[in-house]
Amino acid sequence: MGSSSGEEGEEQWVPPSRRPELADVAPLPQADGPCPVVSIAYRGDFREVMDYFRALYAAGERSPRALRLTADAIHLNPGNYTVWHFRRVVLEALDADLLLEMHFVDQIAESNPKNYQVWHHKRWLAEKIGPDAANSEHDFTRKILAMDAKNYHAWSHRQWVLQALGGWESELQYCNQLLEEDVFNNSAWNQRYLVVTRSPILGGLAAMRDSEVDYTVEAIMVNPQNESPWRYLRGLYKDDNNLLVADNRISDACLKVLNKDWQCVFALSFLLDLLRMGLQPSDELKGTIEAMENSDPETGHADIAVAVCSILQKCDPLRINYWSWYRTTLSS
């Protein structure tokens, strides 16, 4: 299904056997095992490039022509880790221009954004270039994430660059932008958490919590059927249930959502957690839950947490066993 390799780009592709610079090289064909039960019939040009590559690799030749051959082999199959590894050996031996190399791998990465080798190669390069690479690397991952905002490789690379080389300055702003584009983007919420907890310039979670709660509650109000901000909200009160329960903005948010949509599983489950953690329900909250229960005459529970749990059992049938289990953890 994927697009064919060996595309245009280089105007006229000359097979290795017709390149003067490789005239003295004897191509080394792939050694098939004793029983090639699963051998592959390779396409002609692929076989030829690999045969020449193998010859130079076996000889350990660290030369410009070896570098060019690895580029050919990579264009034909960017997933070949041996070729990439050899390319790095050659690059080091030739003391090659690292920025030029970054340009090369970026082009490959753009058309193969989920290939492990290209990201590994980029990381190797960025590590060698150092902090100067941070901003251009961030620009590059931005470009990849503009095509697929959830590309795990790109996010891993971006997080590594941030933590190893820096460039935190506009990261929160970037998260804002991505969440404006798609508030359901869980990767962006995760990144936001990384920034809020680890950015050296924002003061850490405790300093950021208050404004982040506001931001998150607002996002929830825009679209309550969004798992990510609800989980993010829990993360903001990392291991501090008392603070979480004491923050009225959160129980208010649950209530507001439920007044509009009493079947919102995320709001119900958050409320349930709050109740289990010791939230004293306001009269308004009690009234809302009672009203919900009344819409279903089968139920009717004195304990408000049990009431919420029984509503969840009804409106989240896929996970009915989870909610049934949860109910057993409430009062006896």
Add this chain to the structure above:
Amino acid sequence: MGEEGELAAEKHVRYIVTAEKKKDSFESLVMEHLRASGAYWGLTTLDLLHKLHAVDAAEVVDWIMSCYHPESGGFGGNVGHDPHVLYTLSAVQVLCLFDRLDVLDADKIADCILLQIFNITGLQNEDGSFSGDIWGEVDTRFSYISICTLSLLHRLHKINVDKAVEYIVSCKNLDGGFGAMPGGESHAGQIFCCVGALAITGSLHHIDRDLLGWWLCERQCRDGGLNGRPEKLADVCYSWWVLSSLIIIDRVHWIDKEKLAKFILNCQDKENGGISDRPDNAVDIYHTYFGVAGLSLMEYPGVKPMDPAYALPLDVVNRIFLTKQQ
């Protein structure tokens, strides 16, 4: 249109056996480096369907061993390729299927993982993580691959398990899940790697089972299938990653298994065999394996039970760990 119903086991067996023989396709060019893994996916599926004898064991073992690098002790993805832990695990798993670990020098392979395939200074990186190869990738996938391989070879004592566990735990997120690195987004595939590695090393106490179990069961979509992250589409491969993790932490009853089984069965090509990522898409060997393995975890009739941590049929794992070692 996919139609729900029975598992078309015979068709899948035929699909796998012919896929093993199909030589001249673009896919085989791109997949060239995954051959050892492809063999593992296909052969494990055959074994789960009680049809491992459909291939010639001696031929497979010969081919696997031709990918072996005696000087380093690792396996390449194919004949003539450099060794890599990923393919070393696949090769070891395939040999397990055929009960032929005897062809290996277990110490050599373990040492290779420790010395050659990890970094030269020896063993794990300082933070307890594994490197994918001498080129230094750090990803919890490699923690799993290494721990699983060493354990299958009865060589887990060769590494500092506490360090490895410590690193995995540092990749735990507040949603109870795990990412590829500390701070990385929770992802079902990475969760399997971390939970599997913690299971093998007897370190499951580091997991908040209820919290992670809830995150995992939230992965079930309305169509019954499982996704790997919030707001992503369901995909048959997560039937394995999510389900195996749920089984390991003993929370699999929190999802609707019947609906999931229907989703997987709807992804079958009932004419030519094979299973795809989603209903009506093209089949491949990877999703065929994950679909059948997922059904196995749900005790589908006629499919052998699977071990959720080692990703091998249970009888194979029992054979390895319950028989006497020299």
